Amino acid sequence: MRVVRLLRLRAALTLLGEVPRRPASRGVPGSRRTQKGSGARWEKEKHEDGVKWRQLEHKGPYFAPPYEPLPDGVRFFYEGRPVRLSVAAEEVATFYGRMLDHEYTTKEVFRKNFFNDWRKEMAVEEREVIKSLDKCDFTEIHRYFVDKAAARKVLSREEKQKLKEEAEKLQQEFGYCILDGHQEKIGNFKIEPPGLFRGRGDHPKMGMLKRRITPEDVVINCSRDSKIPEPPAGHQWKEVRSDNTVTWLAAWTESVQNSIKYIMLNPCSKLKGETAWQKFETARRLRGFVDEIRSQYRADWKSREMKTRQRAVALYFIDKLALRAGNEKEDGEAADTVGCCSLRVEHVQLHPEADGCQHVVEFDFLGKDCIRYYNRVPVEKPVYKNLQLFMENKDPRDDLFDRLTTTSLNKHLQELMDGLTAKVFRTYNASITLQEQLRALTRAEDSIAAKILSYNRANRVVAILCNHQRATPSTFEKSMQNLQTKVAAPRRAPSPALKGPLPLPRASAQAWEPAAIQAKKEQVAEARAELRRARAEHKAQGDGKSRSVLEKKRRLLEKLQEQLAQLSVQATDKEENKQVALGTSKLNYLDPRISIAWCKRFRVPVEKIYSKTQRERFAWALAMAGEDFEF
């Protein structure tokens, strides 16, 4: 064990500080690879520029099983009368029917788009009859799927086991590929099944039919000399190509947005790991440039060129607030969302004074996935003055930064640092914030549980910075209520349906006290009393028996106190976390080496921070980060 550890550490050290893109020194691959679990996998020779692989072999994608018509007893009704649908029309009807209890089916746009596309699938006679969605009754179809789901839940142990094995077989057959001689896991080997498009927010295309994909739609990418995947019987691929400058294995065009979908590798693959590593190395490099860049954009706030001023203010927001770049989007094709460069006048409000601060900018807009970004921030005076200028004589719907595009911004950034783009600032600020927060919050003498709470708090600061929100879990109120005592002070009112500004995490203990905690406190008090009695007893008796009783009571008290601490930590964490999604930053923005170094330094088992798949995804970091890693 010891030996393996040392080897691993050394392999990691040789890797440290090496820029991924540069061709690494050529080792003897075979001999290194025999070291179980070493970092050798991450230091293999690189390909020439743009080339992603020399060998790629796979089985092609797995197609959705064909449609199974409804049993005769399950009927569709129109104007109260049962109507027998053609198979094609019935299939699309089931897409809607199974969603009947979903909010989507109450939305006008969804209903309109669905009905429109559904009618296209109908036979002429059907189209003649079925003319209004309001007269359609899908309740039997809906019930059928509800029952089916319920039946699945109550399957016997053996039946469940059988299903699991079938899934495993599928994974074995289609889930892996060979890339440059190594077996790699594929991320999404299944072709997306047909269904109704579920766009986020006010998406104009929600409810449209997402067509069934056949092999004739699919382009296969693999090496020329590999075993070409066999298309399903009676079918042919759209195309088989061999493009080693891309990483996808298969692709097709999706029918709603006309965009290309890909089959790609799992994040635990070497290829994905290397690009992730590269991403964090670029962000780390920014650390060496960021002071200069900041003073540069400050100076540019006073530029005589409007274009430069806008760019400088936008960059300030991207840096300070971790806003996304904000590419342009075709309107009418997607929900109306914006990022930094696409902000409109209506999305900001200027307050000469607010919350006791001067020059406050209030942001209120929908960002990616229609997640609301709401923030009031005091800004430096020149920023404020510039914003006033940018907003002068404009309508609310006009672009705030009318002289700026993401392309021009990124072109500028590229000149400041090789590989720098707008999104690098998000990665950089997220990771550096985690590192700073961990430093500020962790106390070496804390228990493991308390350290994990600190970690989660640090993670949460980042998630709030990046505005990673989630819907309050549906079970949240209920489960809190279960914890809550009837006599405790009421908690603050439940949040409104629209995701609003996030409350800052409160470091103080909550005003209310969950029942489970109260119960535990009583147990602790009880145990303490018993310990006292046992101590008195032992003093009086002085025999072995009373000593062992005393010891037992002492251990019990310790155990209970630990449980109490754990519970209250849990409750605090839960409350602070109810609307914050930690996963996205953890997976995409936080350099895993920071977390791994922290675990090592503070003796926190890394499994407490990263699940099994996360550890696989971050295998590269596990192999190279020592306790003294600095981002």
Place this chain on the structure above:
DNA sequence: CAGTCTACTTAGAAAGTCAAGT
């Protein structure tokens, strides 16, 4: 250069799993 296309990362919801509490 505007518009379009391509390839990739990032995102939250939903489904699935598992373990602790009753």
Place this chain on the structure above:
DNA sequence: ACTTGACTTTCTAAGTAGACTG
């Protein structure tokens, strides 16, 4: 044993960014 809820995984939409086209 059965439920509940936390945690994980899966799914696929929605971004970023750069190349290509005319």
